[in-house]
Amino acid sequence: MTAAQAAVGLFDPVHPARTLVLGEAASAWWHKADAQTREVLPAHLASAGVREVYRCRGAPLLDAPTWQQAGIGLHQDPGTAAQQRLARLRATCADASPGITLHGVFLSVLGLGVLITGPSGVGKSELALDLISRGHALVADDAVELQRRAADLLVGRSSPLLAGFMEARGLGVLDIGRCHGPGAVKARERLDLIVHLDDSPRPGFSGEERLRGRRSLRTVLEVAVPEIFLARGLGHNLAPMVETACRDHWLRLTGYHAADAFEARQQLQILDPPTP
The missing domain is CATH 3.40.50.300 (P-loop containing nucleotide triphosphate hydrolases)
Structure with a gap:
């Protein structure tokens, strides 16, 4: 896996990749977290280097202005499974390799x-x-x-x-x-x-x-x-x-x-x- 491919990953609030793909696992975490944790999540991820988030099938609803204000681009893809979107993004990174x-x-x-x-x-x-x-x-x-x-x-x-x-x-x-x-x-x-x-x-x-x-x-x-x-x-x-x-x-x-x-x-x- 190239460095560019490794920079794309599934939702992980502890060790996040630069580009995150959110699906059902992210939804499970979202519903277990308290309101304050959910509120500061965009700023927390931005400080950890996250720059893009893809919201896929099963992911929680996100407030786009809040994420954009934190400096994170939010992409809506509710019809695609998270693993499928992850594979596509990594394939794109591979095609862009030297x-x-x-x-x-x-x-x-x-x-x-x-x-x-x-x-x-x-x-x-x-x-x-x-x-x-x-x-x-x-x-x-x-x-x-x-x-x-x-x-x-x-x-x-x-x-x-x-x-x-x-x-x-x-x-x-x-x-x-x-x-x-x-x-x-x-x-x-x-x-x-x-x-x-x-x-x-x-x-x-x-x-x-x-x-x-x-x-x-x-x-x-x-x-x-x-x-x-x-x-x-x-x-x-x-x-x-x-x-x-x-x-x-x-x-x-x-x-x-x-x-x-x-x-x-x-x-x-x-x-x-x-x-x-």
Whole structure:
């Protein structure tokens, strides 16, 4: 939940949000409170930072001038349930989150959101189709809309126009849901990993990169996203590489790093070599 979404909440006179939604629960509190408590409520909430109040189904009748005098905007929505209004307001806040559009193919692979990037013609669509045929799902092709929903949470989706469609050179535009079934398309996914395809004919790897891979962190909307560089020259079938990168990423999230484990085993062999 973003800070903007957290600033919208149900009625709470003790720890109120900036925007309050009043419903049946507020009515129960209202009828239990004495007259003096109800009278000073607008001023109390205003001093706590409340700026807007939505009166929804089941909420008590409120005197609009009193609330406006306290500096709180009062919105009448008696036909809508409080939870429904709350969900709409938070959805509006989410749509207003900072966003950016990146070029690439965005997929859901083994429970991770993977953005495949690289220069035009490097084989992003071919790799994406290979992954889809292996049971993974397309989220967005070409133009990936990303929004920052929380401090370290990026959520990606397709534009409504392109949703479910993908362009592959030689095949044209494809309807992925109709070709591979509805499970092959996903509406949105968290961005967890970026896989950048390198089209260098003979990409060189340093000793450290051979041990730990060619990795970096890419900043997207002020969020650091792990990025892996895969050489197209390593082979035409990179789908198993991406799947394995995802499995390795899950291990890294638990704190396990294969390179560190290998170095520890190597160090143990040096310090305490096995007896011949």
